[in-house]
Amino acid sequence: MKHPWPPAAGTKRLRRKFSVNMERTVLELRGVSCLEMNDLFEPKKRIMTSRSFGSSTGQLSGLQGAIRHHAQRGAEKLRAQKSLARAVLVFLKTDRFRPDQPQYSPSLVVELERPTQDTREILHAASVALQKIYRPHYKYKKAGVMMLDLTDQHRQQLSLLNTPQTDEDPQRSQQLMATMDALNEKMGKGTVRLRLPEKNAPWHLRCASRSPRYTTNWDELMRAYTDEDAIKKRKSI
Incomplete structure (x- = not known):
């Protein structure tokens, strides 16, 4: 055999x-x-969050929403493994399966002032990168954010210029981020976010063919009907 x-x-x-x-x-x-x-x-040496869009978009506002989403998700992963990032990479991609459309796939790395896991600082760096690489008249199909040059938060190399005042800022930042993560863990992912995402944005995934989530979503539980209920339902139609 x-x-x-x-x-x-x-x-x-x-x-x-x-x-x-x-x-x-x-x-x-x-x-x-x-x-x-x-x-x-x-612990990962780099953390990337990205996703293809439900439909292509060339609007800057739509891309900003996608980058904000990925940056916040990446920061959460960064804190989960107790790491700090020294740089943030942002990239965009057009649809390579549409040769009839112009192609453009830029990326840019922005170094952070200090190693951080603060969502606010990461969002700012990602926003700066997006503004620099964005070009109108292109239809983008994918975007992503990557955390680079990671280091352990307990082995951070301090600067000789640090003062008691500058040391307080990371402590306050860590407390704020820990509170956000605790609320999201208790109340559900995405409960606390920096700026609400735009509804029905082009970068959202299309889930028209998704099977009902019987075991994870109360609103999609299976419903049982009696013969009488079925007859009434058919008559109403």
Whole structure:
């Protein structure tokens, strides 16, 4: 009986075509230990949040909403792994599957004044980057924000110019962000945000074909009808 898994050469091809994680997954399924438990909880060296738009848009206001959303989400992930970012990258992409449209895929890195996990500072840097790379007359299909040059918040290198007053600002910032995260964890993700997102914005995902969320959303629970209820419903139609 032939072994169901590909030979070693096959895993090398998987690594070249996909990634080292794919190769490790196949080897793990074979019973070859490749992943240490600590590897799964290693802090990321960079954090990216991005998403393709429900429909293409060339409006700056729509792109600003998408960048704000990704920047806030990235800052939350940054705080979750107790890291600080030294720089923020913002990128835009047009639809590469539409060769009939002009293509433009810019990106820009903005260095932060100090390593931070404060959503406000990250939002400001992301907004500056977007203003510099945005060009009208293009239809953008994707945008994203990446946190770069991450460092452990407990191993931050302090400046010789720091004073007791400058040390108070990060402490107040950390307390504010911790309060926001605690409220969002208790009341639901997105309860507390900096500036509400625009409703029905082009960058929102289209979910017309999504299956009902029977087990996670009270408003979408399955409904049971009796024969009498079904008859009344048909008559009303």
